[in-house]
Each structure stands twice: as C-alpha cells, then as structure tokens.
Amino acid sequence: MELQLGPEDQAFKEKMRAFMNDNLPKDIQHKVNMGLGLVKDDYVTWQKIVGQAGWLAPGWPVEYGGTGWSPIERHIFNEEMARANAPRIMPFGVTMVGPVIIAFGSEEQKNLYLPKILTSEDWWCQGYSEPGSGSDLASLKTKAIRDGDDYIVNGSKTWTSFAQFADMIFCLVRTSTEGKKQSGISFLLIDMNSPGIDVRPIKTMDGGVEINQVFFDNVRVPFKNLVGKENHGWDYAKYLLGHERTGTADIGQSRNQITKVRQIAREELVDGKPLLNDPVFQNKIAEIEIEILALESVLLQALAAESAGQPPGPEASLIKLRGTEIQQEITELLFEAVGNYAHPYVPEALEMGWNEEPVGPDYAASIASRYFNTRKTTIYGGSSEIQKNIIAKAVLGF
Amino acid sequence: MDILLNETQTLLKDSAEKFIERDYSFDVRRSVSSSEEGFSRVIWNKFSELGWIGLSMPEEYGGWGGDLVDFSVLFEEIGRGLIVEPFLSTSILGGGLLNYNGSENQKKLIIPDLINGQLLLAFAFTERHSRYNLADVETTASKTDEGYVLNGSKSIVIHGSTADKLIVSARISGKSRDQLGISLFIVDANAEGIKRRSYHMVDGLSGAEIILKNVLVSHENVIGEPGLAYPLIEKVIDEACIAICAESVGLMSELVRTTVDYLKTREQFGAKIGSFQVLQHRAVDMFNALELSRALVYRSAETISNVNDATNRARAASAAKVQIGRSGKLIGQQAIQLHGGMGMTDELSVSHYFKRLTMLGTLFGDADHHLKRFVQLSEN
Numbered sequence: 001m002e003l004q005l006g007p008e009d010q011a012f013k014e015k016m017r018a019f020m021n022d023n024l025p026k027d028i029q030h031k032v033n034m035g036l037g038l039v040k041d042d043y044v045t046w047q048k049i050v051g052q053a054g055w056l057a058p059g060w061p062v063e064y065g066g067t068g069w070s071p072i073e074r075h076i077f078n079e080e081m082a083r084a085n086a087p088r089i090m091p092f093g094v095t096m097v098g099p100v101i102i103a104f105g106s107e108e109q110k111n112l113y114l115p116k117i118l119t120s121e122d123w124w125c126q127g128y129s130e131p132g133s134g135s136d137l138a139s140l141k142t143k144a145i146r147d148g149d150d151y152i153v154n155g156s157k158t159w160t161s162f163a164q165f166a167d168m169i170f171c172l173v174r175t176s177t178e179g180k181k182q183s184g185i186s187f188l189l190i191d192m193n194s195p196g197i198d199v200r201p202i203k204t205m206d207g208g209v210e211i212n213q214v215f216f217d218n219v220r221v222p223f224k225n226l227v228g229k230e231n232h233g234w235d236y237a238k239y240l241l242g243h244e245r246t247g248t249a250d251i252g253q254s255r256n257q258i259t260k261v262r263q264i265a266r267e268e269l270v271d272g273k274p275l276l277n278d279p280v281f282q283n284k285i286a287e288i289e290i291e292i293l294a295l296e297s298v299l300l301q302a303l304a305a306e307s308a309g310q311p312p313g314p315e316a317s318l319i320k321l322r323g324t325e326i327q328q329e330i331t332e333l334l335f336e337a338v339g340n341y342a343h344p345y346v347p348e349a350l351e352m353g354w355n356e357e358p359v360g361p362d363y364a365a366s367i368a369s370r371y372f373n374t375r376k377t378t379i380y381g382g383s384s385e386i387q388k389n390i391i392a393k394a395v396l397g398f
Numbered sequence: 399m400d401i402l403l404n405e406t407q408t409l410l411k412d413s414a415e416k417f418i419e420r421d422y423s424f425d426v427r428r429s430v431s432s433s434e435e436g437f438s439r440v441i442w443n444k445f446s447e448l449g450w451i452g453l454s455m456p457e458e459y460g461g462w463g464g465d466l467v468d469f470s471v472l473f474e475e476i477g478r479g480l481i482v483e484p485f486l487s488t489s490i491l492g493g494g495l496l497n498y499n500g501s502e503n504q505k506k507l508i509i510p511d512l513i514n515g516q517l518l519l520a521f522a523f524t525e526r527h528s529r530y531n532l533a534d535v536e537t538t539a540s541k542t543d544e545g546y547v548l549n550g551s552k553s554i555v556i557h558g559s560t561a562d563k564l565i566v567s568a569r570i571s572g573k574s575r576d577q578l579g580i581s582l583f584i585v586d587a588n589a590e591g592i593k594r595r596s597y598h599m600v601d602g603l604s605g606a607e608i609i610l611k612n613v614l615v616s617h618e619n620v621i622g623e624p625g626l627a628y629p630l631i632e633k634v635i636d637e638a639c640i641a642i643c644a645e646s647v648g649l650m651s652e653l654v655r656t657t658v659d660y661l662k663t664r665e666q667f668g669a670k671i672g673s674f675q676v677l678q679h680r681a682v683d684m685f686n687a688l689e690l691s692r693a694l695v696y697r698s699a700e701t702i703s704n705v706n707d708a709t710n711r712a713r714a715a716s717a718a719k720v721q722i723g724r725s726g727k728l729i730g731q732q733a734i735q736l737h738g739g740m741g742m743t744d745e746l747s748v749s750h751y752f753k754r755l756t757m758l759g760t761l762f763g764d765a766d767h768h769l770k771r772f773v774q775l776s777e778n
Contacts, residue, residue, distance in 0.1 A: 134738050136666035159739045204742050205749030211742075269527045271534070272575060280766055332727075335760070339529045340554045342760060345600040359597060359607055360526065360553060368600045372753065375734045376742050383738065385676065 003072070003296075013076045020084035023049050027352070032085040035366025037350050040123070040165045046087050047120040056118055057094045059243075059306070064102055064110070065118045071303030075251075075296075082252030083259075090162070092124035093117035097170040099243050100187065100236050104228035109189070113168075127157035127171035127190070127214060128237070135386050137172070138182045138234060142216060144173035146223070151175075151188065153196075153219040159380065163199045163212040166192045176231050187233035189225040196220075204376070206369035207347055241382060242316045248381055249323030251296050257330045258292070261285060264337040264363055275337060284336075288329055295322050314394040317387040324377035324384070331371040338364040342371075401696045406464075407471045413448060414475035422479045424747045427602075430482060435560050436604030437483045439515075446515030451489055455497060459509040465703040466637055470644035470696060477648020480750060482602050484518055487557040490641050492519025494634040495565055495582060499622035504584065508563070520561035520587075522552035522608050523631065530763035532567075532631050533577045537610065539568035545616040546570070548583060548591075551609045558606030559596025561587050566610065570625050577628040582621040589613055601757040602750065629708065635762055636715035640702060642758045643695045643718040646726050649755040650688045653733040656748055657681060660737055677736065684732055687725035694721045713775045716768035722758075723765025730755045 005013060028042045050056045058074045060066030069077065081089075098117050101109050116122040133140040142155025153173060163169065169190050176184030190197075196219040201209040228236055262285065265276035275281055302315050335342050341364035348354050349365040358365055378384045392398045403411060422441070430438045445451055454469055455461025462468070469490070476485060493512055496505055496519075511517035528534035537550025548568050558564065564585045572579030585592065591613035596606045622630060658681055661672030671677055698714035705711065730752040734741035741748050759765065 129739065132665075134666065135671075136668075139666070139668075203744040205744055205753060207744070268529070270529055271531055272527075280770070335756075336764060336766070339760070339764075340524055343554050343599045343601075343605060343757060345598045359595075368757075371756075372600075372749070375731065376739075378735060379738055379742065384735070388676075 005072075005076075009072055009076065012073050013080065016077055016080040017084075019053065020080055020086060023053075024084050024086050025049075028087060029085045031352060032087055034362065035350065035370060036352055038087055040162075043087050043090055044120050044123070047089060050089065051118055051120055056089065056120070057098060059095065060098060060102060060114075064114055071300060071307050074303060075300060078250075079252035079255065082250070082256040085256065088250075088253070090123070092126055092162070092166075092170075093120075093122060095243050096126060096240050097124050097168075097189070100170070100227060100240050103239060104187075104236050106224070106227075108224060109227065113189070122167045123162070123165045125160050125163045125166035125169045125192075125214075127160060127169045129159045130156060131158050131213075135383055137237070138185065140172055140174060140185065142171065142173050144175050144186060144188060144221065146175075147220075149223050150220045151223065151226070153188070153190065153216045153221055156213055156215045158202070158211075158213045160199075160212045160214045161210055163192070163214050164201065164209075168192060169214065170227075172233050172237055175233075182234040184231055185233040185237070186230050187227040187236045188221055189227060190216075190219065190221050194219045194221065204373065206373040207345070208369070208373060239311070242311065242313075248377070249295060249299055249319045250327065251292060251299060251323065254288075254292055254323070254326050254330055257327075257334070258285065258289060260363075261330065261333045261337055264334065264361075267361060267363075268337055268339060281333075281336075284333055288326060288333065291322070291326050291329075295319065295326065298322075314391055317382075317390045317394075320381060321378075321384050321387040321391075327377050328374050331367075331374045334367050335371045338367050342368040345369075401692065403471060407468055410450075410453075410468065411471050411475060414450075414472060414479070417444075417448065418475065418479035418481075422481060424480070424750075427480050427482065427750075431602035432598075436557075436598060436602070437560070442483050443515045445483060445485075446513065451485070451515060452509075452513030454489065455493060455509055455513055456505075459505060460513045461509070466640055466699045467696065467703055469637075469641055470699040473641045473644035474648040474651075474692075477645035477650075477754075478652050480602075480649070480652075480747070480754060484520075484557040484560065486638060486641060487520045487561065488512060488518050490638045491521035491634060492561075492563070492565055494637055495521065495621060495630060496584075498633065499582075499627075499630050501618075501621075503618065504621065508584075517563065518557065518561045520555050520558040520564050520606075521634075522555045522558060522564045523567045524552060524554045526551070526553055530767045531575060532635060533580065533628055534575050535567050535569045535580050536574050537566065537568040539570045539581055539583065539615070541570065542614075545614060546581075546583065546620070548585070548610045548613040548615060551607065553607055555606045555608055556599075556603060558587075558608055559594055559604050563587060564592075564608065565621065566608075567627065567631060568610075572625075579625050580627045580631070581624045582627045582630070583615045584619040584621065585610075585613060585615055599757070601754040633708070633711065636711050637702060639715040639719050639762050639768075640695065640699050642761055643691075643722045644699070646722045646755055646758050647688070647692045647695055649751050649758070650684075650691060650726060650729045653729050653748065653751050653755070654681070654684050654688050656751075657684065657733045657736050660740075664738075680732055680736065684729045687728050691721050691725045694718055709775055713772060716772040716775070719763060719768035720765045720772060723768070726755045726759045727765075 058067040058069050062068045130140050144151040144153045171188045171190055172185050173188050174184055175186040196217040198215040199212050202211045203209050266274050268275045341360035344359040349358055452461035453464045457463045539546040539548050564587050566583045566585050569579050570581050591611045593609040594606045599605050664671050695718050698718040701714040702711050733748055737748050
C-alpha cells in the first residue's frame with residue numbers, strides 16, 4: 001500500500017531524503033528523535049536551512065516564494081521531513097498568517113512580512129482564543145478602538161503557543177459591537193515588543209510551559225497593520241482555520257511515530273519475548289496504520305483541490321478531526337509499549353546534555369508527558385466537537 | 399446508586415470524607431506531593447490515629463481485622479482526595495505479604511510499628527524486563543550458612559525511596575519466569591549493598607530504582623517457605639489490584655462530578671454548554687462507565703473476601719482491572735476534552751486526577767494484560 005510513485009516523484013523523494021540526511025543538524029535530530037525539549041534556536045536553525053533551499057512555504061504561490069510543487073511532492077516533502085526526525089516547521093507564519101496576508105493583505109504588508117517569514121526572521125504567534133471565547137470564538141472581546149492613525153487594543157488572548165518566542169502576533173479583535181458578533185471582528189498584526197503587552201506562561205499537565213496568556217493593556221497598533229477591511233476579520237479567520245486544519249493532520253509525523261512504536265515494542269519484552277510479537281499489539285498497530293492510509297488518501301484529494309485553486313472545504317474538518325485522533329491513539333500505543341516505565345517523571349532527562357543514567361530505557365522518558373500533552377490536539381484549532389458541527393452544517397445540510 | 403455499606407464501613411467513609419474536606423484540599427495535596435519525600439509524615443500519623451493504616455491488620459497487633467471490602471471503601475476515598483500517602487505500599491503490599499505468610503516473630507516485630515505509622519514498607523518486585531509478569535524474577539538469592547545473599551536490581555518500586563524496610567522478591571532456584579523458586583526477603587532499606595535512586599512519578603507519587611549487591615539476609619527474614627512465594631505474591635497483587643480499582647472509582651467519580659459541574663457553568667454560544675445534547679450524552683457515557691465500574695469493583699472485592707479459591711480470586715481481580723482500565727480511559731480523556739483548554743492546565747485539579755487514573759490503569763498490568771489473564775483463567 002505504499003504510494004505508487006512515478007519515476008519523477010521517486011527521484012524527488014530521493015532528493016528530499018538526501019537533503020534531510022545532509023542538512024539536518026545531528027544534535028537537533030537527536031533531540032527530536034528522543035523527545036527532548038527543543039529551544040527556539042533549534043526551530044529557527046532548521047527553518048533557516050529549509051528556507052535557504054527555498055522550501056519553507058511550499059504551499060504559497062510561486063511569486064511569493066512558494067515551490068510550485070505538486071500535491072504529491074508537498075506530501076513527500078512533509079513525510080521525509082518527519083521521517084528524518086526534523087523539528088516541525090512552526091505553522092504560525094508559514095501556514096497561518098502567511099496565506100492570509102497573501103490573500104487579503106496590503107502590498108506594504110506583503111513586502112514587509114512575507115520575506116521575514118521565509119527567512120524565519122520573524123516568529124509569529126496566534127491571538128485567537130480568549131478565556132471566555134474558546135469554541136465560541138466569535139464571541140471574543142479583546143477590543144481595538146480607533147485613535148488617529150492607531151488602534152488601541154485592550155483585552156487578553158489565551159492558549160497562545162510560543163508567545164514567549166514571538167516577534168509578532170496576529171490577532172482577532174473586536175472593532176464593532178453592532179450586528180452579528182461575527183461582523184464586528186478585525187484581523188490585526190501586532191508587534192510583540194509594543195508597550196503594554198504582557199506574556200504570562202501557563203503550565204500544562206505534562207509539566208511544559210509552551211502556552212501562554214497574552215495581556216494587552218492600551219497597546220497602540222498602527223492602522224496600517226489592519227489586514228483587509230475593518231470588521232471583515234471573521235472571513236479571514238475562517239480562511240486561515242481551513243489552512244490550519246489540513247496542516248494539523250501531520251501524517252508524516254504519525255508514520256514516524258508508528259516506527260517509534262515498533263522500535264520500542266521490539267525492545268520491550270512480554271514473558272521474555274518482544275512485545276512486537278504479541279498479536280493483540282500487532283493488531284493495534286495495524287488498525288492505526290490503516291486509519292493513516294485512509295486519511296492520507298483524503299489528504300491527497302484535498303491537496304489536489306487546493307493546487308487547483310479551490311479553497312479548503314469542509315474536508316479540512318475531517319482531516320483535522322481524524323488526524324488529531326490518530327495522533328492521540330499513537331501516543332496511547334507508545335504509553336502501553338513502555339509498560340512500567342511510563343511512571344517515572346524525570347523532566348531533567350528531557351534536557352540536552354543531561355548525562356545521568358535514565359530510569360529504565362532512554363526512549364521512555366518523554367512518553368507519558370507526550371501522551372498527556374497530545375490530549376490538546378482535539379481541543380485546539382477548533383475542537384473535535386466544532387469540526388463535527390462544521391461537517392454537520394456545511395456538508396450534511398443540517 | 400450507592401453501594402450498601404455496613405455500619406463500620408459507613409463510619410469509615412464518613413471519617414475519610416470529613417478528613418479530605420477539612421484537611422486534604424487540592425492545595426495541600428499539591429504541596430505534599432511536590433515535597434522531597436512526596437508525602438507528609440504528619441498526615442501519615444493522622445491516618446494512623448484514624449485507624450486507617452491498620453485497617454486490614456489482625457486485631458491482636460492493634461489492627462481492625464477488616465476485609466477487602468472495607469479497604470475498598472477507604473481506597474475509594476483515597477482516590478476522591480487524590481491522596482499520595484503510602485497506603486498501597488505499606489498497608490496493602492507490605493502489610494499483606496507479612497500478614498498472610500509472615501512468621502509470628504516477623505509480625506510482632508513489624509506490624510505494630512506499621513500500624514502506628516512509625517514504619518514504612520515497600521514491595522520491590524518489578525525488574526527491567528518483567529513487565530507485568532510476577533514470576534519474571536532475575537534477582538538471585540544464594541544460600542549461605544547464615545542466610546542468603548541477594549544480587550540484582552528492582553525497578554519502579556513505589557515509595558521505595560521512603561520505605562524503612564523493603565520486601566524483595568528473588569530467585570533461589572529455577573529459570574527466569576518459573577513460578578517455582580521465588581522467595582521473599584525482608585531487607586532494611588539502608589542495609590549494606592543497597593543503592594536507592596529516588597524520583598517523582600508522573601502521578602505525584604514517588605518511586606525508586608533499587609540495586610542490590612551482595613546484600614546479606616538472615617533466615618529469620620525470609621517470608622514463608624523458601625522458593626514457594628509465588629502464590630502469595632499473586633494473591634497480594636490481586637488484592638492490590640482491587641485497592642487501586644477502588645481508588646480509580648474515587649478518581650472517576652470526582653472527574654464525573656467536576657466535569658458535569660463545568661458543563662453546567664461554562665457558557666459558549668450564549669448558553670451553558672451542558673445544554674447541548676451531544677455533551678449531555680457524553681456525560682451520561684461517563685456516568686454509566688463509573689457506575690458499572692463501582693459495582694464490579696465492590697463485587698470483586700466481596701468475592702475475594704469470601705471465596706478462598708485462587709482462580710476465582712484472579713478472575714475477580716482481572717475483571718475489575720479490565721473494566722477500570724477501559725472506563726478510566728474513557729472518563730479521564732473525556733473529562734479533559736470537555737474541560738477544553740482548562741483541562742490541559744496544571745492549575746486545575748482535573749489534569750491531576752486524569753494523570754493518577756491513567757497511571758493506575760497501567761499499574762500491576764494494563765487492560766490488555768488482564769484481559770489475556772482472564773481468558774487464560776476461563777474455561778475455553
């Protein structure tokens with residue numbers, strides 16, 4: 001059931017594999033492979049390497065720096081990157097705000113921001129959710145009031161991944177309280193160094209501090225940082241979420257993790273024999289592999305439609321929904337595979353350069369944390385419940 | 399749908415509920431669990447005063463002579479309060495092994511101190527590759543004139559870092575995974591030749607890796623007949639399975655309660671999210687899983703208390719573990735999902751209940767392991 005690749009695609013795949021092999025720094029690769037903590041510099045270093053090859057934003061139109069690859073080539077690229085244990089490309093610039101600026105931004109915005117995304121000079125983060133506005137995103141209350149050539153922004157955004165690293169944040173803000181709640185929202189680009197912005201970390205159950213609450217206290221944002229038209233932000237937000245959802249499937253990553261499940265199950269013994277020989281465990285792996293094949297087939301259809309210039313449709317919801325569930329199922333398998341070694345919590349073991357003996361096998365250290373952390377995937381980017389609502393309304397016509 | 403409790407059990411439940419409400423808030427638990435020892439000696443002494451540590455110990459040594467149903471009542475509350483103190487390792491595992499097969503002398507020396515909170519035990523039985531097989535023992539005990547010499551290493555020993563005495567399984571004969579040839583030894587945790595490395599565990603408890611190098615143990619510190627310890631280990635682990643299943647029931651009931659509360663307070667789309675039928679049904683699935691689990695766990699506890707037959711006992715324990723493993727996963731995962739982003743935070747207790755529940759699901763064997771065992775014990 002491998003993808004049937006023609007000679008050209010096969011050559012492309014080999015080229016990508018060689019690229020990863022030759023260019024991915026070994027220390028970064030080791031960290032990703034072992035589930036160790038990555039620092040900002042690890043992500044940026046790798047993104048700059050990919051950017052210099054011209055491949056950081058394959059999905060963008062060629063005139064803005066895209067690659068013009070076919071859907072299958074883009075898919076191969078993602079697969080090979082995951083297979084090589086490369087850090088994931090941060091989506092906030094490349095797959096989220098980038099396409100919005102390309103589609104709706106001013107010439108000035110395009111010239112200013114797009115190149116800095118491609119060179120990884122700007123780290124972006126996403127200002128969507130608020131404490132009172134999660135699934136009901138359109139109820140957001142962070143306010144932007146016009147004052148001369150500026151907006152003055154007040155409020156707070158939450159669950160903001162990597163805000164602590166970010167140079168820029170794209171925000172949905174309320175510019176009007178009239179009419180439907182969706183029609184008073186605008187899309188603003190805000191410099192994270194602006195006075196009045198305060199970033200406070202939120203510790204998650206796995207012990208990590210990747211997410212934050214971002215507070216805005218009378219933050220001045222130039223009017224020229226408004227994307228598109230005032231009060232039309234909701235349309236742009238929906239456009240962005242469609243892009244975000246196809247990206248969250250992360251099929252290459254799931255395949256790579258299945259490989260990891262197998263590696264671990266070869267080492268871990270049940271009654272003296274490898275867990276991988278256990279028929280029940282084999283079935284569990286196979287079930288997920290088949291789910292991945294089906295999802296991959298849908299994804300390839302969606303990418304083909306996207307290349308043909310069609311906007312992402314409701315199949316993006318299916319892809320996000322199943323892709324994230326599969327990611328969770330895989331972390332459950334990893335958790336089961338390590339058996340008793342899921343118990344110890346030794347966060348120092350996840351730091352580079354820690355050179356004490358691990359508790360049990362070294363691959364076990366990050367597994368429980370990863371299982372707990374991955375619970376977020378069916379909550380963020382529009383929860384599974386919201387994706388089902390979208391399919392129910394947009395496809396089934398309820 | 400409450401379980402029918404007798405008078406003693408009702409008193410026990412009430413006193414545990416009161417204690418948790420007054421003295422074991424989530425903040426107390428958080429600070430106790432992150433302390434160096436991972437639990438509080440002050441609170442442990444309080445449990446001794448309340449009579450909980452010696453609940454299942456014989457009355458002649460100052461215990462209550464309670465059975466597994468009594469212990470299930472207590473462990474359900476331990477779950478509800480997310481209590482991290484070493485009941486499982488000291489009372490159920492260590493206490494159980496001694497109580498069932500210890501010599502009079504061993505009992506006299508250890509059980510009274512155990513009951514009054516002065517002595518902590520841990521059971522060191524897991525090894526690197528033993529997974530959930532209790533007979534997979536490679537640590538060796540070689541006989542000498544004075545007793546035995548132990549060599550090997552034990553892994554993931556719950557509360558092994560704070561225990562005063564360890565009960566160690568080691569092989570005096572046979573091959574790894576032979577049920578015959580395993581003995582149990584009482585060893586001072588600070589005895590010469592023992593190296594302990596302690597760590598916190600993901601559910602807030604603490605554990606240790608233990609290396610034994612030429613550790614001398616006298617004949618008086620062998621529990622039961624040499625080489626014949628396997629049936630005892632299996633029995634005590636089965637009882638421990640029921641205890642942690644009851645604890646899981648307490649955890650699950652708290653998760654169902656807080657999730658239903660959240661659905662009734664959190665507003666989105668101009669309504670309480672609990673007004674959406676799809677979420678109501680999800681909450682009903684959680685509730686049903688909880689009720690089925692509680693009923694089965696108490697039934698299993700009663701079976702084990704009343705029937706002296708190893709196959710019945712093992713089936714009762716494995717059935718409970720499978721039911722709890724599956725229900726725990728459903729309830730835990732849905733509790734997080736329905737709390738949304740808040741469920742992911744360290745700040746709210748829901749993630750801590752979820753983590754403990756998850757770890758108990760795998761402790762002493764996950765659902766797949768116990769399903770396989772149940773099949774093997776069935777007439778096929």
